[in-house]
Amino acid sequence: MQRILGVLGGMGPLASAQFMVRLTLLTPAERDQDHVPAVLWSDPRIPDRSAARLAGGEDPLPALLHGLRGLEAAGAGAIAIPCNTAHGWFDEMQAATSLPILHIVDAAAAELARLGVRAGPIGVMGTTGTLAMRLYQDRLADRGYECLVPEPEEMARQVTPAIGLVKANRVAEAYGPLAEVAAALMARGARAVVLGCTEIPLGIAAGPALPFPVASTIDALARVSIDWARG
Known part of the structure; x- marks a missing residue:
């Protein structure tokens, strides 16, 4: 069976x-x-x-x-x-x-490995709760990853409102702010960005593909x- x-x-x-x-x-x-x-x-x-x-x-x-x-x-x-x-x-x-x-964090680690990113700095986008609880930072540290997270103003101005847009079925409007924050994490040295809230991949999928590795937790x-x- x-x-x-x-x-x-x-x-x-x-x-x-x-x-x-x-x-x-x-x-x-x-x-x-x-x-x-x-x-x-x-x-x-x-x-x-x-x-x-x-x-x-x-x-x-x-x-x-x-x-x-x-x-x-x-x-x-x-x-x-x-x-x-x-x-x-x-x-x-x-x-x-x-x-x-x-x-889901172990699944994200497997996805990073599938993308060829097995250690080093990575960006992690998520809800304020996920980041405050250090669900990624602590669990991935043992695997050799250093988690870079959005700045507080990026969370307040872009990430959190964009997650809310997806929850309100206004998915296309979420793309711009999410893509900007993902690019900012790459500019800070990330090798890939984990979309560590399951609303974020929906927003990112609503626009052009990003020109760097992203790990969708969905x-x-x-x-x-x-x-x-x-x-």
């Missing part, structure tokens, strides 16, 4: 839908039956992750665990979470389930999910 992938999504809904698209398009397949069996739990009611970590907002963990229980009941054999900031609760989620959770998570499903 083929392994069933559980996808804990809704953070945001468009990013989760795009993950399912990329999971399908990246799978080597000739027919329906070659694709990855998957169950998407898309719950946009999950409280805001950055607000919970930075501003005392509602804890998203109960809603995340509720989604995990739903995916367990649906027969999932592993969990993919196409939201970077939600991985701030990774340890609590993994402790609450016997299913393996495919860590594609990265899709690739490791396909590898898991194929054993």
